[in-house]
Amino acid sequence: MTEPATAVTDPKPAGAEWEHRLAAALAFLRRRVTGQYEVDEFGYDAELAQSVLLPLFRPLYRLWWRVGLSGLANIPDHGGALVVANHAGTMVAIDAVMVQLGIHDEHPSHRQLRALGADLVFQTPGLGEFARKTGHTLACNPDAERLLAAGELVGVWPEGFKGIGKPFSERYKLQRFGRGGSVTAALKHGVPIIPCSIVGSEEIFPKLGESKLVARLLGLPYFPVTATFPWLGPLGLVPLPSKWLVEFGEPIPTAHLAEQADDPMLVFNLTDQVRETIQQSLYHLLQQRRSVFF
Secondary structure (H helix, E strand, O other): OOOOOOOOOOOOOHHHHHHHHHHHHHHHHHHHHHHOOOOOOOOOOHHHHHHHHHHHHHHHHHHOOOEEEEOOHHHHOOOEEEEEEEOOOOOOOHHHHHHHHHHHHHOOOOOEEEEEEEEHHHOOOOOOOOOOOOOOOOHHHHHHHHHHHHEEEEEOOOOOOHOOOOOHHHHEEEEEEOOOOHHHHHHHHHHOEEEEEEEOOOOOOOEEOOOHHHHHHHHHOEEEEOOOOOOOOOHHHHHOOOOOOEEOOOOOOOHHHHHHHHHHHHHHHHHHHHHHHHHHHHHHHHHHHOOOOO
């Protein structure tokens, strides 16, 4: 009686895959050493960002905060657009990176969000260079306008430090949206404004208070006291695993208003419209979420 043949797994495909990865890694290192890579006028290093920097945050995005995105169809496949979002985080402005990563990974066109950051980000050694290499730049009108004119997708968090540093008792209550500089830039170039609502970032470091003395000594906008920091030392810097929901609302067209970009009343009203749209969306998302952590 002939015994049935035992299936033999061919190791070649797996071996070929590892060879391909090793060759790609060596080619990447060679380009870095020889300087054969491109950096744009803002310092954005697309290859480094997509191959090394953004992957560092994917475990947080997929496993820790389990970010759920909706409304991606409202982000155009190409051309300039302005994404305006609420801001939180207390210890770090990680919401900008999560939105950037979500659009890059889940949008059909894998668009790169060029986020606008505060002066303090680019004045901090190491952090400023990291931010620029991942596509961020200074939150100022000239930079925003150049990016929009080039057809880039630009992200702005107009609450600034007022949003990041607000106490836990005021979570999901939007702060003032600044002077509307980014809205003016969108008007001048006639690009759509896309409201973005983020739920989950308010709970990663619940802020209970702050030390104004320490903030002044360190030259910071505020020095937070959270439920875990500084009481637990370095462990207090580990964010809580809240459940995140991110929603991109319907685009607000501005092409027909380009000639009125210098009208302060129009800018104020449009900024207020975006702010109110995000606020109502936050209330809706909070009702959808079963709990803070699920």
